Amino acid sequence: MASAALLATLALSTLCAAAAAPVTLTSLTPAKMTISVTSFMVEGHKMAGKLSKSADLDAPGIPTLQATVNSNTEKDAVLVGYSMPPAAVPGVTSTSLYACYSKPSAYDRPWRQANDILSKDKQCQIVIANGLPPHQGNATWEIDENVPQATYFVRAYSLCGQTRCAFGNSTGFFQVNPIHNLPKEVIGATIGVMFFGPVVLTVFFLKDRVIGKTR
Amino acid sequence: MAPVKQVKSYEQDPDLPTKFSVPVDTEHKSKTIRLFSLCRPHMLAFHLNWLGFFITFLSAYAAAPLIPVIRDSIHLYQFEANLAGVVTTAGTVVARIAMGSICDFFGPRYAYGFLLCLTAPVVAGMALVTDHIGYIVERMLIGWSLAAFVICQFWSSMMFSPNVVGTANSIVGGWGNAGGGVTQIVMPYITVGIAKYQPETLAWRYAFLVPACCHVVIAFLILAFAQDLPDGQYNHLEKSGKKAKANPLRELAAGLTNYRMYGLAACYAYSFGLALDNALAPYFEKNFGFNITDAGNLAATFGMLNFVCRPAGGIMSDLMGRRYGMRGRIWVVFIGLALGGVSVSLMGVCHNSLGLTMFFLVLSALFLEGTCGSVYGVVPFVSRRSTGIVCGLVSAGGAIGGVMNQAIFFLNTPAHGAYVLQQYDSFKWMGCAIVFVACIGVAPLYFPMWGGLFCGPKPGVTEEDYYFSEYTPAEREQGLHLAASNFAFESRSMRGMKRLAADPMFPATGHTVAKPGAEIVKTPVEPKVANGNGAANGNV
Numbered sequence: 001m002a003s004a005a006l007l008a009t010l011a012l013s014t015l016c017a018a019a020a021a022p023v024t025l026t027s028l029t030p031a032k033m034t035i036s037v038t039s040f041m042v043e044g045h046k047m048a049g050k051l052s053k054s055a056d057l058d059a060p061g062i063p064t065l066q067a068t069v070n071s072n073t074e075k076d077a078v079l080v081g082y083s084m085p086p087a088a089v090p091g092v093t094s095t096s097l098y099a100c101y102s103k104p105s106a107y108d109r110p111w112r113q114a115n116d117i118l119s120k121d122k123q124c125q126i127v128i129a130n131g132l133p134p135h136q137g138n139a140t141w142e143i144d145e146n147v148p149q150a151t152y153f154v155r156a157y158s159l160c161g162q163t164r165c166a167f168g169n170s171t172g173f174f175q176v177n178p179i180h181n182l183p184k185e186v187i188g189a190t191i192g193v194m195f196f197g198p199v200v201l202t203v204f205f206l207k208d209r210v211i212g213k214t215r
Numbered sequence: 216m217a218p219v220k221q222v223k224s225y226e227q228d229p230d231l232p233t234k235f236s237v238p239v240d241t242e243h244k245s246k247t248i249r250l251f252s253l254c255r256p257h258m259l260a261f262h263l264n265w266l267g268f269f270i271t272f273l274s275a276y277a278a279a280p281l282i283p284v285i286r287d288s289i290h291l292y293q294f295e296a297n298l299a300g301v302v303t304t305a306g307t308v309v310a311r312i313a314m315g316s317i318c319d320f321f322g323p324r325y326a327y328g329f330l331l332c333l334t335a336p337v338v339a340g341m342a343l344v345t346d347h348i349g350y351i352v353e354r355m356l357i358g359w360s361l362a363a364f365v366i367c368q369f370w371s372s373m374m375f376s377p378n379v380v381g382t383a384n385s386i387v388g389g390w391g392n393a394g395g396g397v398t399q400i401v402m403p404y405i406t407v408g409i410a411k412y413q414p415e416t417l418a419w420r421y422a423f424l425v426p427a428c429c430h431v432v433i434a435f436l437i438l439a440f441a442q443d444l445p446d447g448q449y450n451h452l453e454k455s456g457k458k459a460k461a462n463p464l465r466e467l468a469a470g471l472t473n474y475r476m477y478g479l480a481a482c483y484a485y486s487f488g489l490a491l492d493n494a495l496a497p498y499f500e501k502n503f504g505f506n507i508t509d510a511g512n513l514a515a516t517f518g519m520l521n522f523v524c525r526p527a528g529g530i531m532s533d534l535m536g537r538r539y540g541m542r543g544r545i546w547v548v549f550i551g552l553a554l555g556g557v558s559v560s561l562m563g564v565c566h567n568s569l570g571l572t573m574f575f576l577v578l579s580a581l582f583l584e585g586t587c588g589s590v591y592g593v594v595p596f597v598s599r600r601s602t603g604i605v606c607g608l609v610s611a612g613g614a615i616g617g618v619m620n621q622a623i624f625f626l627n628t629p630a631h632g633a634y635v636l637q638q639y640d641s642f643k644w645m646g647c648a649i650v651f652v653a654c655i656g657v658a659p660l661y662f663p664m665w666g667g668l669f670c671g672p673k674p675g676v677t678e679e680d681y682y683f684s685e686y687t688p689a690e691r692e693q694g695l696h697l698a699a700s701n702f703a704f705e706s707r708s709m710r711g712m713k714r715l716a717a718d719p720m721f722p723a724t725g726h727t728v729a730k731p732g733a734e735i736v737k738t739p740v741e742p743k744v745a746n747g748n749g750a751a752n753g754n755v
Binding site: 067069108109110111145146149178179182183186187189190193194195197198200201204205209 | 283286287288289290292293325328329331332333334335336339340342343345414415416417420421424427428430431434435438439448450500501506
């Protein structure tokens with residue numbers, strides 16, 4: 001009884017210690033997953049998934065997608081595939097895919113900075129998909145209007161239960177450009193509000209200075 | 216007499232019309248501030264005044280807490296965002312000078328009307344910005360609305376008597392300035408609220424329509440319900456001949472040739488013009504590693520402290536003014552500015568400790584914002600004829616100082632700039648600059664009838680000599696200078712208690728004040744005999 005209690009305490013403290021120690025990216029290296037961008041959907045056409053080696057914005061040859069306003073039109077998209085041999089990491093239960101900001105795009109933007117402690121990391125915040133099959137699969141990332149202009153790469157995390165136990169990065173970068181035009185609702189609302197100020201002023205000015213003077 | 220209290224009874228010149236709900240002086244300016252009253256014209260003007268100024272500060276600095284979202288949405292670089300912060304302040308320089316003339320010519324009501332109604336479309340226009348050029352231009356144009364400060368101080372000086380003008384100016388100024396702090400909290404909340412129904416990249420655009428609408432609402436209230444002067448509206452008074460039409464060029468000349476204005480502008484440049492609101496949030500982010508929201512909230516405390524610190528400076532200025540006259544007011548400016556500089560330097564020196572940084576931040580707010588309040592306790596006395604212009608020029612000096620400070624200490628980023636200065640070193644050197652300016656800025660503050668920091672008054676010079684000298688001999692021949700005679704008489708309170716006690720013309724406290732030239736008639740007061748035998752005394 002006493003020994004069972006002791007064992008339980010030891011196990012609990014080990015688990016607590018394990019839970020308390022933050023998971024870092026360094027602890028997961030080397031990358032064990034292979035990520036490949038299968039293709040891009042740009043303006044409804046399929047493009048080859050050839051990524052750029054350079055992460056600079058508007059680098060020559062970098063595949064460029066357009067963020068789209070939430071509407072019925074077809075969004076630009078990235079089709080991503082991943083794979084990992086089952087023997088590489090035992091106990092993998094699921095995979096998550098994230099879109100991550102490249103280093104040049106995170107420069108001078110603290111809200112995009114990488115952090116080795118994964119719980120504090122802001123580099124990979126955009127979730128492409130969760131709960132994907134553990135060793136092999138694919139997913140599509142549709143670029144909606146909230147995606148900022150930046151160069152991105154794709155990262156996959158393998159989850160062993162609740163903790164991350166493996167990862168992989170895509171070997172190149174692609175770019176997303178922001179929405180071209182403002183939606184009509186924004187323009188309409190703005191012009192409507194712009195209208196009131198001068199009208200109120202004109203009414204009072206006429207009332208006081210012109211009508212008031214003639215009386 | 217405390218400046219802020221519920222006045223139950225008061226003595227007033229029996230010749231004055233009893234239409235006012237507050238005690239008034241010979242110029243019909245209120246002698247007290249009743250904060251929880253909306254009585255017309257004084258207190259309603261007071262509250263609409265600070266509201267109008269508050270909303271302009273809120274919209275001018277509305278972009279600051281949303282910068283990460285805006286930078287992501289229109290792809291701004293950090294130095295472009297910094298530059299926009301500088302041009303916001305730079306845009307106000309010319310606007311403030313022009314607004315002084317507009318106030319003198321059209322009156323504060325229409326000055327607010329023009330400003331708020333014409334900047335409302337500009338604030339709304341921020342929703343249509345799609346690149347860095349549009350963003351910088353928009354922020355410059357929105358920065359013009361900060362000229363509301365001139366109207367604010369001018370209107371308050373017109374409505375409140377010399378003995379409470381420092382307190383009144385500083386309360387409306389402080390509560391208005393606090394808009395810069397409130398916006399750091401309110402704008403993110405509005406954006407987050409709208410982001411529940413719209414994508415975030417559009418939510419911030421809709422968020423700017425809210426302050427734009429508030430501009431129009433407050434402009435409507437001012438135009439519909441407020442009054443330019445205690446005696447009525449500008450155009451009515453000019454029509455009936457009770458007020459001479461302003462001569463803008465002559466008044467601008469009178470303002471520019473008054474050397475005291477330059478000293479006050481320098482003091483204001485290095486108390487208000489520091490624009491620490493802009494610099495603090497990035498400092499907390501980079502030096503202490505806070506996230507954007509926490510850094511913004513901590514930085515907002517500096518702006519919010521305007522609610523109490525600026526009025527504290529004005530109240531101190533009035534208290535010292537009552538006791539020691541104008542010399543007391545000038546000492547308050549000097550001590551506040553010097554101690555403010557020391558606090559800012561110490562804040563930079565203690566950059567390793569968050570606790571000490573916050574302590575010196577609060578001290579800096581107290582002294583610097585207090586100095587802002589006390590500077591505008593002196594400004595109304597610099598000129599009677601060109602009050603609006605002097606308000607405008609001093610505040611323009613504040614804006615110029617802001618641009619200079621931002622450019623020297625806070626513009627450059629490691630990636631883009633001629634030199635690299637660590638932010639805590641920026642604070643350290645800025646504090647030294649403030650102390651230096653305290654010495655040279657206060658030096659020109661000398662009034663011949665009242666004295667200066669170290670010098671006493673010139674014997675034989677009166678307030679009438681000073682205020683009448685603002686009019687040309689030709690204008691004096693026409694009698695235009697007499698418009699300043701009531702103010703000159705009221706401003707004798709700036710002689711200080713000691714001189715006033717020796718002056719039979721202007722008794723110190725508690726007596727009826729007659730108009731200049733009239734005989735002093737004291738109304739005899741029946742003594743109340745308090746005893747139990749009311750019937751025997753004939754009191755039934």
